[in-house]
Amino acid sequence: MTEAPLHIPPLADDEIHIWRCRWAGGAGERAFAGILRGYVGDEAVPIERGEHGKPYFPAPHDTLGFNWSHSGDVALLALGRGSAGFEVGVDVEAVRPRARALELSQRFFAPPETARLQGLPEPERLQGFLTLWTAKEAVLKAHGSGLSYGLHRVAFSLNKEGAMPEAFEGDVGVAREWQVRPLSFGDGLVAAVAWRGEKRALRVFTFPL
Template identity: 40%
Template sequence: MPLAAGHLQLGPVRCAWRPYRHGQAAEPLVRDWLSGELGVAPGALAIRRSRHGRPCLDAAHADWDASWSHSGEGLLMALARDLRVGIDLEARRPRPKAQVLANRFFAPAEAAALAAMPDALREAAFVRLWCAKEAVLKAHGQGLSFGLHRLAFAPVADGWQLVDCDPALGVPADWSLRAFRPAPDYLATVAWRARWD
């Protein structure tokens, strides 16, 4: 479902869509949105980065968590209270090396599941899986450097379901994920779980 008027509530997570120009700094756009959501002036909201580059809101808003992703001409943002949240956005484009990337970076069962799919479905399934993995890893805080192979998804009727993960991520049941289309020609996933820090 596309984001109506640029906003969407997915369970406990607020999401927003903004136009984005490649090379543009995303953080000022994110800060403007977060300031409005949190009821503070944009200049009064501090965003710091963890040692792995994960954005963290200032101490006055420490019970809130934010994530954002940009791709193509879109910026997608997420905000949640008392949760860890991660979001990933991917623009539709040809991905002729999707299976090569899956074989190299995904869990073996995921790569095999993708290889078994009809050619016409494989690229979209790859993107959905990539979004799901990246959303979880962004919420976790280390991003792709943690390793795409350290969490495993299995294909289900409407996409992918987390079935195994490194103990540092908790257990699959800790995580909630929602895949959606924030705009035509875009796929996204938002992931969240209870805070552990």
């Protein structure tokens, strides 16, 4: 039986598309390969890797930026269009007990971020830690440097809306140049997507498995 082709919605320049699917057993990689082919419109375009392993399409298809992340059996793919070299980053983390959250914060986060976490009530501390972690990862994955850049060099404040860019260092650019948005799935996941530039609308899709 032949599977029906996947419907790929139009991706406007003022949008970021998020696709969610299962990851286990290679399902996520297969799904993302099909989705990416649909957006780029050419199955022959190879996916290349940057210096730190970030996947990207070579020119002239590099106006489509994309990134993926997975935690447990959940995977997210983020895509956006822009000028040549446009990049987007996404990170997802499953909520599970992390006894060393504060210790990790003291080691890897900016001191004001750790102070904010310490000031939170115990039940809210893990959520705060994961909110900061996913925001940082999303920015550094969009930048293409990953964790080697230094989590403390992209510092955020915390409020009810999530993590807000506060003080960035180095060639990642200044904090006000970035958009960082939390992604809410309501099922034990914390996630964020990030890109440099103007605000965009988010559209979330689920890959049918």
